[in-house]
Amino acid sequence: MTDEQLQALVIQISQQFFKRPFLHQARFNHRLRTTGGRYLLQSHDIEINPKQYKVHGLEELIGIIKHELCHYHLHLQNKGYRHRDQDFKKLLKKVGGSRHCKTIDGMRTEETVKYSYRCERCQQLYLRKRKIDLQKYVCGKCSGRLVATNLKNELQQL
Template sequence: MKQEELQELVETISKNEFGRPFLHEARFNLRLRTTGGRYLLKSHDIEFNPKQLEVFGEEALIGIVKHELCHYHLHIQNKGYKHKDRDFKELLKKVGGSRYCEMLPGARRTITTIHHYQCTSCQFTYERKRRMDTKKYVCGRCRGKLKKIN
């Protein structure tokens, strides 16, 4: 799908589902990784993740378009456009937009490495997902030196 086709799709869905025109730009953004799309508050443009279309198809993209158009139309009308707002939830349910997009394969990596540190004074053990500089940080209980353990 090209940018022009995306723009036309968004304008059509806006007119048919919301009864209002979409007057701004819709475009693909290759840098989006963990989200299907995003509505830009300042410019009122909408960006979409092209990988959602490639992996899950046009039906998934249409659900994302409806979701982002809910943000768009509610924001322009000065109503609650955030995910937590009642206006947003009601409009999303009314038009049948997707609440969440499918997770892309390899989009987030899971952290499996756990680093273990032990205080040399009080023997308290710390588990961390990230490595710590043992020269810079000390024990939070007794201010003793830390050492990395297996």
């Protein structure tokens, strides 16, 4: 699917489900990694993760477009466009948009995990994006002491 085809699909979904025109740009953004799409507040454009379409198909893509169009139309009407707002929740339910996108293999594992820690007492494994202060934090399961481990070895064992 090209950006032009995506633009046409967004315009069609906007008319069909929201009864309002979509007057801005919709495009694929290959740099999106952990999200299905995003609505840009400044330009009012919508960006979609093309991997979602390639992996999960048209139905998932339509759910993501509906979600982003909820942000779009509510923001332009000066209503609650954030995820926590009741206006957003009601409109999303009404049009049948997806609340969360499906994950793509590799989307949240090796690409984002940089550190691993293991509890000395119960052996609970913690994978993290950011380094944590081992003097400050303890195991959430048994309150045991955490130690840094070799990330590559931990990922191979999974």
